Amino acid sequence: MVYTTLLGAVTATGITTPEWSLNVAIVMILCNLFSLAIGYKAIQKSGVGPKLPVGLPPLFSNFGVPELIATACFGHVLGVGFILGLGNAGLL
Numbered sequence: 001m002v003y004t005t006l007l008g009a010v011t012a013t014g015i016t017t018p019e020w021s022l023n024v025a026i027v028m029i030l031c032n033l034f035s036l037a038i039g040y041k042a043i044q045k046s047g048v049g050p051k052l053p054v055g056l057p058p059l060f061s062n063f064g065v066p067e068l069i070a071t072a073c074f075g076h077v078l079g080v081g082f083i084l085g086l087g088n089a090g091l092l
Helices: 002-012 022-042 065-088
Strands: none
Touching: 022 065
């Protein structure tokens, strides 16, 4: 009962999401790069899991699959927040 009331209240507000465009892609890419930089500096025990199957520059010497998945997940969550916020503000 409560869930249907909350769902009705949320759908009645008319929240719209921006359509996919180059600006939306740029915001998502920047958020992922930002989270990659934060993750590289913040992850304390890097290189514990499996290595990436591609060659990396020496800067990312201990950056493996777990670190990539963690930073990409954080980057997408951050990107969705930015895209929804900028879209509702009318900037995208």
